[in-house]
Amino acid sequence: xxxxxxxxxxxxxxxxxxxxxxxxxxxxxxxxxxxxxxxxxxxxxxxxxxxxxxxxxxxxxxxxxxxxxxxxxxxxxxxxxxxxxxxxxxxxxxxxxxxxxxxxxxxxxxxxxx
Amino acid sequence: xxxxxxxxxxxxxxxxxxxxxxxxxxxxxxxxxxxxxxxxxxxxxxxxxxxxxxxxxxxxxxxxxxxxxxxxxxxxxxxxxxxxxxxxxxxxxxxxxxxxxxxxxxxx
Numbered sequence: 001x002x003x004x005x006x007x008x009x010x011x012x013x014x015x016x017x018x019x020x021x022x023x024x025x026x027x028x029x030x031x032x033x034x035x036x037x038x039x040x041x042x043x044x045x046x047x048x049x050x051x052x053x054x055x056x057x058x059x060x061x062x063x064x065x066x067x068x069x070x071x072x073x074x075x076x077x078x079x080x081x082x083x084x085x086x087x088x089x090x091x092x093x094x095x096x097x098x099x100x101x102x103x104x105x106x107x108x109x110x111x112x113x114x
Numbered sequence: 115x116x117x118x119x120x121x122x123x124x125x126x127x128x129x130x131x132x133x134x135x136x137x138x139x140x141x142x143x144x145x146x147x148x149x150x151x152x153x154x155x156x157x158x159x160x161x162x163x164x165x166x167x168x169x170x171x172x173x174x175x176x177x178x179x180x181x182x183x184x185x186x187x188x189x190x191x192x193x194x195x196x197x198x199x200x201x202x203x204x205x206x207x208x209x210x211x212x213x214x215x216x217x218x219x220x221x222x
Contacts, residue, residue: 002157033209043158043201043212056209090157102148103210105157 003027004106006091012112018079021109025072025093031055032074033094033103034066038087049074081113118202123217126196132189134216136202139183147178148210149187151198158201158212161187192220 003026013019025032034046045058049068060066063081068074078085088110094103119137126132138147146165150158162169162176164185169176175188189196201215 002159004157035212042214045209045211048209058209088155092157102150102160102163104160107157108155110155 002104002106004091004093004104006089006106006109008109009107010110010112012114013081015081015083015113017081017113018077019081019111021076021078021089021091021111023074023076023091023093023106025074025091026104029093029095029104030072031094031103032068032072033092034060034074034076035090035092035105036087037090037108038084041087043090046076078111083113086111086113118204118213120200120202120213120216122214123219125219125221126189126192128194128220128222129191132187132192132196132218132220134187134189134200134202134218135184136187137184138202138204141182141204145204147176147182147185148203148205149174149176150201150203150210150212151196152201152215153195153198161200189218192218194220194222196220 005024007022030051033048036044046060048056052068063079066076088108090108092103092105148163149161152158164176178185197220199215201212203210
């Protein structure tokens with residue numbers, strides 16, 4: 001157990017729907033990162049939050065949004081889902097605003113859009 | 115972030131040392147080198163990182179060349195459980211960018 005908790009582990013939904021993925025960082029970690037891993041794209045950085053504020057943005061679609069709450073858990077919202085959004089979504093956390101030792105990944109949420 | 119280049123796959127015999135190379139010729143002075151691995155579809159696992167000096171921990175050793183343009187991850191005594199995709203990456207600040215990595219297969 002890495003200490004980073006992601007729920008749900010699996011999610012199957014239809015095209016056009018909206019889903020929310022949840023991440024609880026390791027105790028004491030202030031930064032949360034979201035990554036998408038699909039078969040043809042590898043691990044793609046989506047977005048980072050630090051202590052509730054957005055710090056860095058990657059290749060995140062406009063249909064996707066995220067936020068970090070006061071208790072430091074984070075949610076990734078995916079809307080108007082398409083077949084191509086099927087992927088593993090990983091959350092990671094670190095203690096600092098930057099990396100300084102790397103970060104810890106959760107076990108991921110496998111999203112299947114049918 | 116510097117671009118990294120790794121061989122797509124490597125084989126290693128169980129019990130032998132696995133040496134995984136990575137080229138990061140465009141690395142800047144304040145970028146660290148990080149290594150992660152991913153076993154099947156599990157979340158990537160941090161292995162080791164370094165800036166200039168060689169580093170060692172309980173999992174592996176990291177050798178960084180003097181010009182910092184390449185590095186080698188060494189698993190001293192590979193086991194079957196070390197079969198995974200190994201990612202070499204660099205970052206100067208906020209995020210890590212992962213390439214395709216090297217699929218290391220440890221054979222009995």
